[in-house]
Amino acid sequence: MLxxxxxxxxxxxxxxxxxxxxxEAAALxxxxxxxxxxxxxxxxxxxxxxxxxxxxxxxxxxxxxxxELARPETAAAEGLPxxxxxxxxxxxxxxxxxxxxxxxxxxxxxxxxxxxxSRESAEELRLEPGVPAVAVIKSTNVVVERT
Numbered sequence: 807m808l809x810x811x812x813x814x815x816x817x818x819x820x821x822x823x824x825x826x827x828x829x830e831a832a833a834l835x836x837x838x839x840x841x842x843x844x845x846x847x848x849x850x851x852x853x854x855x856x857x858x859x860x861x862x863x864x865x866x867x868x869x870x871x872x873x874e875l876a877r878p879e880t881a882a883a884e885g886l887p888x889x890x891x892x893x894x895x896x897x898x899x900x901x902x903x904x905x906x907x908x909x910x911x912x913x914x915x916x917x918x919x920x921x922x923x924s925r926e927s928a929e930e931l932r933l934e935p936g937v938p939a940v941a942v943i944k945s946t947n948v949v950v951e952r953t
Contacts (some may be wrong), residue, residue: 898911903929908922
């Protein structure tokens, strides 16, 4: 049985299982295919050639690179220690103020995050469409779906 923490190599005949073409890898990371190609060319992420000459990124390599990309701008680096690790930088696209609560929509790359916060918080943060914001998510319930 393979433990998640063990490193391992794919068998030669399984090379392309869970591998992604440049465009697919870019879409999973929320960047352009050109950016992904530059990262491969710079050696930041490893890619191989398939039988048709297309560059492919092994799934485990892409997962490790995605983790690396997620590390840099943690709250600790900004001087704001926090136990939350899920941070989505984006732009506020809509704020609906109610009497007590506010609904705030943030577009973070390809992700739409909707949050309900107090009206007082929304006003103190001066949230309005066009303002940059970070959605910080900490939850004990996370649904994972396989695509």
